[in-house]
Amino acid sequence: MKKVSLVLGSGGARGYAHIGVIEELERQGFEIVSISGCSMGALVGGLYACGKLGAYKEWVLGLEPLDVAGLLDLAWDKRGIMSGTKVFERLEALVGSTKIEALDIRYTAVASDLNRGREVWFQDGDLLTAIRASIAIPSVFTPVEIDGMLLIDGGVLNPLPIAPTMSDRSDLTIAVNLYGPDIVQEMPEVEQRYDSLVERLASRAKQVIRERLKEQQERMHAFSILDQSFDVMQRSLTQYRIGGYPPDIMIDLPKNICKTFDFHKAEMLIEAGRRAAREAL
Secondary structure, three states: OOEEEEEEOOOHHHHHHHHHHHHHHHHOOOEEEEEEEEOHHHHHHHHHHOOOHHHHHHHHHOOOHHHHHHHOOEOOOOOEEEOOHHHHHHHHHHHOOOEHHHOOOEEEEEEEEOOOOEEEEEOOOEHHHHHHHHOOOOEEEOOEEEOOEEEEEHHHOOOOOOHHHOOOOOOEEEEEEEEEOOOOOOOOHHHHHHHHHHHHOOHHHHHHHHHHHHHHHHOOOHHHHHHHHHHHHHHHHHHHHHHHOOOOEEEEEEHHHOOOOOOOOHHHHHHHHHHHHHHHO
16 A cells, blocks of 8 residues: 655645545555644644544535535634634534544644744644644634744645655655646536527626626625635745646646635535546556
């Protein structure tokens, strides 16, 4: 069996794809001996390292849009919209009190310290605390305060943390990038029928309808702007990091495969990860 150092990048709900990647690696006989993760990569990697990924997968496969909305609890804290308490209560029920140094797999969760402007690598201590710090998306989830550090999402500084694996004794470094090239998605059938109807309208009426649709699309919520800004930043940083620490194998998932908070699309995203891994390998 080839020993693998696995790097799992950030990317919100796209991180479900990491589950499919891990399953495909195991199916093909690879042995994962080390995991370095950021944000959702830290979450999925941590659950795998402590043997709870199967139970987590079963849970997320049953999530509907209303279930996801119910998990997003508002925070009484101006530093973030949500506290993440409900999600971590569920994760704590799965993981319990687990120390990183007690894991059978070498594990690193990467967060960003706002006070010092640097990366923080969690390689020991409480697993859930490390994950919580790594996934604290700025202005969305409240930051984590530890030892004078104000910790937020590791993707702010390093969306694809390959560097922590450089000293591993493994045969391959495989990285999963959730900010790959966009795919051209087919227009849903309902939109095709709508466009066909528009084409049959008189030219003046058609122009008015399209102008109104354009106006609605341009009225983006501030939350959407924040989400897109974070995506653009992480995509750029990922390319920079890959240049410094190129992995042996890169598995790319398209950035536009879903939106950051599409946590009800687990089945599709897990399968996308499995398929991308199969193609890359």
